[in-house]
Amino acid sequence: MPDKASIKLKIKNLTEQLNQHNYLYHVLDEIMIPDHEYDRLFHDLKALEDAYPELILANSPTQKIGGIPLKIFGSITHQKPMLSLDNAFSSEDIEKFYTKIIERLAAADLDQNQSDNHQKPASLQMHEFFVEPKLDGLAVSIFYEHGVLKHAATRGDGQTGEDITENIKTISVIPLVLKGDFPEIVEVRGEVFMKKDTFNALNKQYIKKGEKPFANPRNAAAGSLRMLDSKETARRNLSFFCYAVGVFSDLKNPITTHGKWLSAFASWGLPICPLNKKIEAADAQTTIAALIDYYELIGTQREQLPFDIDGVVYKINDLKTQDILGFISRTPRFAIAHKFPAMEEITRVLDVEFQVGKTGAITPVARLEPVNVAGVMVSNATLHNLDEIKRLGIKINDQVIIRRAGDVIPQVMRVLVDKRGDNLREIIFPNNCPICHSPIERLDDEATARCTGGFNCKAQQIGMIKHYSSRKSVEIDGLGDKLITVLVENNLIKAPDDLYTLVRQELLELPRMGVKSVDKLLEAIEKSKTPQWDRFLYALGIREVGDAMARTLALHYFDIESLKLASTEELQALPDLGPKIASNIMAFFKDERQLKMIEALFAAGVAPIKPLLNSQNSEDLTSQSNLLNGQTWVITGALSTLTRDQAAEKLRNLGAKISNSISKNTSTLLAGEKAGSKLDKAQKLGINIIDEDQFLKMLEI
Ligand code: IVH
Numbered sequence: 001m002p003d004k005a006s007i008k009l010k011i012k013n014l015t016e017q018l019n020q021h022n023y024l025y026h027v028l029d030e031i032m033i034p035d036h037e038y039d040r041l042f043h044d045l046k047a048l049e050d051a052y053p054e055l056i057l058a059n060s061p062t063q064k065i066g067g068i069p070l071k072i073f074g075s076i077t078h079q080k081p082m083l084s085l086d087n088a089f090s091s092e093d094i095e096k097f098y099t100k101i102i103e104r105l106a107a108a109d110l111d112q113n114q115s116d117n118h119q120k121p122a123s124l125q126m127h128e129f130f131v132e133p134k135l136d137g138l139a140v141s142i143f144y145e146h147g148v149l150k151h152a153a154t155r156g157d158g159q160t161g162e163d164i165t166e167n168i169k170t171i172s173v174i175p176l177v178l179k180g181d182f183p184e185i186v187e188v189r190g191e192v193f194m195k196k197d198t199f200n201a202l203n204k205q206y207i208k209k210g211e212k213p214f215a216n217p218r219n220a221a222a223g224s225l226r227m228l229d230s231k232e233t234a235r236r237n238l239s240f241f242c243y244a245v246g247v248f249s250d251l252k253n254p255i256t257t258h259g260k261w262l263s264a265f266a267s268w269g270l271p272i273c274p275l276n277k278k279i280e281a282a283d284a285q286t287t288i289a290a291l292i293d294y295y296e297l298i299g300t301q302r303e304q305l306p307f308d309i310d311g312v313v314y315k316i317n318d319l320k321t322q323d324i325l326g327f328i329s330r331t332p333r334f335a336i337a338h339k340f341p342a343m344e345e346i347t348r349v350l351d352v353e354f355q356v357g358k359t360g361a362i363t364p365v366a367r368l369e370p371v372n373v374a375g376v377m378v379s380n381a382t383l384h385n386l387d388e389i390k391r392l393g394i395k396i397n398d399q400v401i402i403r404r405a406g407d408v409i410p411q412v413m414r415v416l417v418d419k420r421g422d423n424l425r426e427i428i429f430p431n432n433c434p435i436c437h438s439p440i441e442r443l444d445d446e447a448t449a450r451c452t453g454g455f456n457c458k459a460q461q462i463g464m465i466k467h468y469s470s471r472k473s474v475e476i477d478g479l480g481d482k483l484i485t486v487l488v489e490n491n492l493i494k495a496p497d498d499l500y501t502l503v504r505q506e507l508l509e510l511p512r513m514g515v516k517s518v519d520k521l522l523e524a525i526e527k528s529k530t531p532q533w534d535r536f537l538y539a540l541g542i543r544e545v546g547d548a549m550a551r552t553l554a555l556h557y558f559d560i561e562s563l564k565l566a567s568t569e570e571l572q573a574l575p576d577l578g579p580k581i582a583s584n585i586m587a588f589f590k591d592e593r594q595l596k597m598i599e600a601l602f603a604a605g606v607a608p609i610k611p612l613l614n615s616q617n618s619e620d621l622t623s624q625s626n627l628l629n630g631q632t633w634v635i636t637g638a639l640s641t642l643t644r645d646q647a648a649e650k651l652r653n654l655g656a657k658i659s660n661s662i663s664k665n666t667s668t669l670l671a672g673e674k675a676g677s678k679l680d681k682a683q684k685l686g687i688n689i690i691d692e693d694q695f696l697k698m699l700e701i
Contacts, residue, residue: 036342137193170234187246358463473539500604637672
């Protein structure tokens with residue numbers, strides 16, 4: 001048995017550590033340890049405090065919610081405290097949570113039956129839960145008076161938050177005025193977050209400028225919400241879903257369940273997460289099974305979702321039952337967060353290597369001691385460029401926090417300087433290309449260093465061919481990275497056009513290439529001769545021209561000649577096309593080697609399918625283009641800016657077929673508000689799902 005003095009010391013240490021992390025996280029938006037390390041420390045402290053309640057310190061983080069409001073903004077005192085949720089990490093934790101609920105409700109029934117025999121026992125209502133994804137953003141409170149957005153605040157310390165009204169008003173999905181039949185006063189609570197694609201684009205800009213990127217979308221959302229200039233917040237394209245009510249005045253028809261509150265919010269024009277669901281079951285065992293099923297289902301979708309979530313939340317649906325259960329200090333007893341495995345882990349940098357991309361860009365890559373991050377073994381992480389190495393202050397043998405997010409290459413978030421040993425080695429950025437040994441140059445206005453070997457560098461040859469044949473480009477099935485390397489190493493190909501002059505016999509002589517695979521490969525190469533025009537433009541690998549930008553170009557220029565003749569001014573008139581990309585396009589079409597390569601492609605029989613050669617007008621083109629040719633779409637739920645028929649017409653104009661039911665052949669489900677069984681089925685089948693916002697963005701392309 002440990003003595004009481006040592007327990008006291010442990011509690012003091014844990015309290016101080018957690019308070020320090022809270023301060024860094026909530027006030028300075030700095031992360032010193034991964035979330036799950038924090039949760040572990042919190043859990044340890046809580047366990048000690050439960051065993052020795054007399055030793056709980058007044059400043060214990062278990063007694064309050066953390067976060068101290070920043071002084072720069074005015075403060076707003078919440079009329080009802082903004083609380084937090086208890087965390088569960090396993091099915092056993094969920095069973096315990098539910099057993100406690102059942103016991104409490106049984107005790108409450110007993111009390112009630114003694115005083116009033118006619119009331120329905122509370123426990124009869126307990127097997128109904130409302131389940132929601134746990135959004136990884138920032139909790140905010142938005143106050144509407146007579147349906148008009150009056151003020152908004154961060155959670156702060158739970159009692160008082162920062163006044164962020166002006167910034168909240170810039171978020172496009174948050175209505176300034178409610179519609180429908182709302183009460184005189186209503187405080188809506190929910191999460192402000194940044195979608196992954198917005199975050200990636202924002203960080204890319206920061207990294208390119210050699211500036212410090214945000215650690216994760218949550219931090220980026222926090223930073224964007226606390227901008228002193230709300231015009232800047234508006235540019236950050238934040239999102240929001242509501243998940244709870246705060247204070248409210250009398251309603252015409254009283255609301256009896258949490259789910260009904262969310263439906264009311266939706267009817268007033270507020271956004272609700274489409275993955276929310278009601279769960280009803282006959283008994284405790286089936287309820288728990290249904291909760292865990294939801295956890296697992298959302299877990300499988302986690303990486304494909306357009307926003308970060310770190311778990312799911314289970315809430316007793318019936319409000320009376322919620323009241324009976326009440327709260328313990330900082331958390332409700334009627335709800336719990338079931339957390340997913342962390343997307344961040346600690347590991348060690350074994351070495352740093354320098355990769356050469358298709359345009360010669362040199363990317364330092366950290367080779368890591370392999371570590372399992374939420375079910376995926378990670379052994380590499382990108383370090384982006386020299387500025388990022390300097391910013392992180394990273395050295396070989398350092399312990400680092402790495403983070404994996406969807407299909408983005410794992411990132412090094414920070415170095416654990418405290419854990420450094422005496423075996424550190426400096427990372428030395430090379431002066432020459434590790435592959436072709438040509439000098440590496442770094443232009444003044446770029447953070448990226450590049451190999452100057454161009455078409456002669458084998459790494460650039462491999463990079464170009466990989467890009468040309470990839471799925472989003474002309475797509476050559478069966479031509480994997482390994483085979484491309486073998487072909488380049490054997491001097492069979494140097495550039496994409498060489499693919500079309502490959503000889504069957506040469507391929508058959510390569511190791512592990514049988515008749516079947518060679519014929520299949522040649523067939524796939526032949527098929528790639530007729531790519532869509534936008535994919536062909538993307539396949540050329542023009543610096544910073546991604547697939548979306550290639551679509552824009554494809555809609556405005558119908559052949560290489562007209563694109564070659566375009567002036568910078570003309571190019572910059574296109575949506576999202578700035579001076580840098582314009583100058584990259586100009587440079588590409590001035591490069592004799594690139595022009596020769598395009599000529600050789602055409603000579604080999606590559607003939608991109610143009611959207612509409614006879615159209616002179618790009619608007620005609622958008623309405624009749626075949627960007628979605630061969631795709632089958634399903635539309636479900638209510639759309640707010642157009643009818644389903646209008647959406648279907650727009651999709652048909654882009655070449656898509658519309659179907660009424662989800663099957664494995666469905667390409668994409670467009671899911672509006674209150675989407676039901678079709679959404680469930682699409683989720684189960686892992687079909688691409690987009691919401692109305694994403695759909696509208698797609699139409700802008
Ligand atoms: S309900 C009384 N629902 O998680 C608790 N919270 O640890 C009210 N969060 O501060 C919160 N998604 O920032 C609730 N669907 C969801 C949530 C959610 C994310 C956050 C929220 C809250 C924290 C609790």
